[in-house]
Amino acid sequence: MQMTTLGRSGLEVSKLCLGTMTFGTQTGVEDAHAQIERASEAGINFLDSAEMYPVNPIRAETVGRSEEIVGDWFAKTGRRGDWIVATKHTGEGQKAVRDGAPITAETIPAAIEASLKRLKTDVIDLYQFHWPNRGSYAFRQNWEYEPWPGDRAATLQHMHDALGALRDEVVRGTIRHFGLSNESTWGTAMWLKVAEETGGPRVVSIQNEYSLVCRLADTDLAELMVNEEVGLLPYSPLGAGLLTGKYQGGAIPAASRMDLNGNLGGRKSERVFPAVEAYLGVARDFGLDPVRMALAWTLRRPFVASSIFGATTLEQLEHLLPAAELVLSDEVLKALNAVHHAHPMPY
Template sequence: MQFNRLGSSDLKVSEICLGTMTFGIQNTQQDANEQLDYAVDYGINFIDTAEMYPIPPNEATYADTERFIGNWLAENQAKRDKLILMTKIAGSGLAYIRNGSNISRDTIAEALDDSLQRLNTDYVDVYQLHWPNRVSPHFAKHWPWRTNPHDTDIERERDGMRDIVQGIGEAIKAGKIRHWGLSDDTPWGIHTFLNICRELNVPKPVSIQNEFSLLHMKDWPYLIESCVFEDIAYLPWSPLATGLLTGKYQNDERPQGSRWTFVQRQGLFRNTTEAHEATARYLEIAERAKITPAQLALAWCKQVPGVTSTIIGATSVAQLKENIAAFDITLSEDTKKQINQVIKRYPMPF
């Protein structure tokens, strides 16, 4: 297992991060225990979750993923100090979570205490802001005319970010979190938080996790360049494009129990003709390389300069084993050349 430093922190994390958003809907507690046991025994020390999980989010299952992990930690207390555990505070938009309120100093204090209790731990290694308070170009809003920066009150946004940083600083001083990070944010968000951290003398964010895959690479090179230059770990989530890159949704297939059979909060915006056409090409490349489509996508993600650790998820230990094996694969120059040709043809398929 390869380990990399997590941004400017002193933490060494495995190049594979176990994503857990299926725990509670697609996976039972027993399933979760089996995945956690296998991942940790294999050498993965990096686990990502969120108070909003499982996905798709709903009031009935709210925070069950943290509860599942907390139940496992209660039975594996000796392993806690060897793990790097991340969770996230949800932003506005979900009425059943703090009445849909924005992230703030006050909501951080409340949400963090609740997460610590559910997780059965005294501290979180990395506490993340799940998404910005402002509207940002994520979840299909990166297409032209989906957002308008003039709609944001910039000074109000900065004031809100100062309030957040103060809350983060208080949590660090209290020992409830060791470090903090961003999620679903932009270069402006990164640099504004960096400036505010210097202004308020609060430790800077050590990581950011954004959606990144062969079908969604808007962060490369500009945001990833910012991360490398500012010593912030870049953590891709959904490197398989919610399973699309495995090929299981080709020809309008919907395997029983798969993610696309559930109602999606943002809709199936990845389900486009261009995305399926690009995926078909990647399936052909994987066949020629004699690896699975999932392994092609994950091995590609790993080799992108600036990627610190890739967040992978699975609904079975068999899928988890297949995905983990991808990180022992080195793509040939010919395979990478074939991939580049598809990228040029389908640069933004969803």
């Protein structure tokens, strides 16, 4: 398994990161623990969770269950030291968590304590903000999100206050490093600037959606990440399952994500299926497995630190693992870029 350094953190993480957002809904405890075991055997040392997980659906009664399942494995095996653990503080507006309260200096300590308890650990290696209070281009909101009128002073004050609280947690030993999720280029730049001014923990990573069918990170954000040494942690590198091809031709497999939530969180569109078919065509032309091709493509990008994959079943995880060693030729990359030019922003 290839390893990489996460930003300026000094953490050595595997190029594949085990996502846990289905642990407790689509993925039962036994299968979840089997996935953790198998991923570790394959050389993966990095897992990602969040206080609001599991999803599909998000419910108040299941909030935190994914972290609990991971924590139970740590307690059962005594192998917490084998893993770099990342989790996230829920952003504003998610009613199932603290009734949709925003991220504040006051919510941070309690949220960290709750995650530590569920994860059955003394420290979180990477603590992330799930999305910014001010709103986001993420979750298909890039079509409507308007950053004006924004309250710059209030946003910067929030960053000062939040980084102060995070600095206290680093000193206390409950977290090691800080990362963002679903952030913009400007937002990331401001977090970096405020950290320099205050001595607060510096952003080491940003977890945004990124795949062959969602390349929003390829321009301004990519430039920032490369120059400021902030690693991208792509989520949904398979386009929420679209790039597997399993939804082509109107198919909706039972218990799949589309079966559970209908439109894949806004990713289902008239334009996405022709785009997927074109990517599947590249895989066929070059004799590649489309799932491994799509995942391997994210790993090759120079600003990607580790790509977060989610597997509902152990069998799916086994199928994904060889992507870590797959090297895509220049011809394949050229063909994939040609599809991107023909089918930009399909959702």
